Amino acid sequence: MLKRIITGACYATAITAMFLLREFVDYRIFPLLLVVFASVGTFELARALKGWLVKGNYYCLIIYGIVLVPLYWVLQYLAGGFGFLTAILSCVCALVFVIYSAVCKKDVKLALANALGYLYPAVFILSMLLANDLGQNKGFIALLLPFVVSALSDTFAFFTGSLIGGKKLCPKLSPKKTWSGAIGGTVGGAVGSLIIYFVFNNKIAVNFFSPIVLFIAFGVIASVLTIIGDLFESFIKRKVGIKDMGNILPGHGGVLDRIDGTSFVALFSYLVFLIV
Numbered sequence: 001m002l003k004r005i006i007t008g009a010c011y012a013t014a015i016t017a018m019f020l021l022r023e024f025v026d027y028r029i030f031p032l033l034l035v036v037f038a039s040v041g042t043f044e045l046a047r048a049l050k051g052w053l054v055k056g057n058y059y060c061l062i063i064y065g066i067v068l069v070p071l072y073w074v075l076q077y078l079a080g081g082f083g084f085l086t087a088i089l090s091c092v093c094a095l096v097f098v099i100y101s102a103v104c105k106k107d108v109k110l111a112l113a114n115a116l117g118y119l120y121p122a123v124f125i126l127s128m129l130l131a132n133d134l135g136q137n138k139g140f141i142a143l144l145l146p147f148v149v150s151a152l153s154d155t156f157a158f159f160t161g162s163l164i165g166g167k168k169l170c171p172k173l174s175p176k177k178t179w180s181g182a183i184g185g186t187v188g189g190a191v192g193s194l195i196i197y198f199v200f201n202n203k204i205a206v207n208f209f210s211p212i213v214l215f216i217a218f219g220v221i222a223s224v225l226t227i228i229g230d231l232f233e234s235f236i237k238r239k240v241g242i243k244d245m246g247n248i249l250p251g252h253g254g255v256l257d258r259i260d261g262t263s264f265v266a267l268f269s270y271l272v273f274l275i276v
Helices: 002-024 031-048 057-078 085-105 108-116 122-132 136-164 179-199 211-240 255-275
Strands: 168-170 174-178
Touching (some): 002 031, 057 122, 085 108, 136 179, 136 211, 174 179
Antiparallel strands (some): 168 174
């Protein structure tokens, strides 16, 4: 437990530092954090799926994870705002390996596994990059919410589930998750979202009849997405027979183990703030 707490504190410090650099130095610095998420996260997934990948795709995935964020940075900031082309590249790569795998192995599940690395965590990382470019204030809130809401949702879910227990949420994928924990996590997510609203109210200007209602709804939905993200990764790990995606974060596992829920919320957050 002590190791987990220390690692969590270091992780939170690193995230906080990146937000401070974004806010007071240059918003284009924030992608440095996403370089780590994309490169390490994609490597962890490629390693987990290695037994499922067709010839050559393992190394293609590793290279792809390394170049994803730098490519976006170059296209967006040096080539005149064409970062969205990176998302198109992700979809093209996924489609290529779906077709290639289907032709070579004639196995739909294998084809989907080979495409997965180009979409997860890539699409969610790209949503953070796009959110970062929504503007100094709106981008800040759109990025901050996933980290805060997911963290508080996980924390509330853990303590509520531990204290109350009860019926399991999805025992086949995650034996420790309970319905009481899920409800507690939903409350925690709403609390986290409201904290962001009241602390950073001066940065929030949204086209919505009641910003408070918007942020409560965001927290509730984001908490559900956090659970879905956790279960999605648990599904992958169960399929390939591993406990953690990696060991780079002692007590937490790998990078993907840390950002699974956050990444799902990040995509939702970008879409919400793109609209409002």
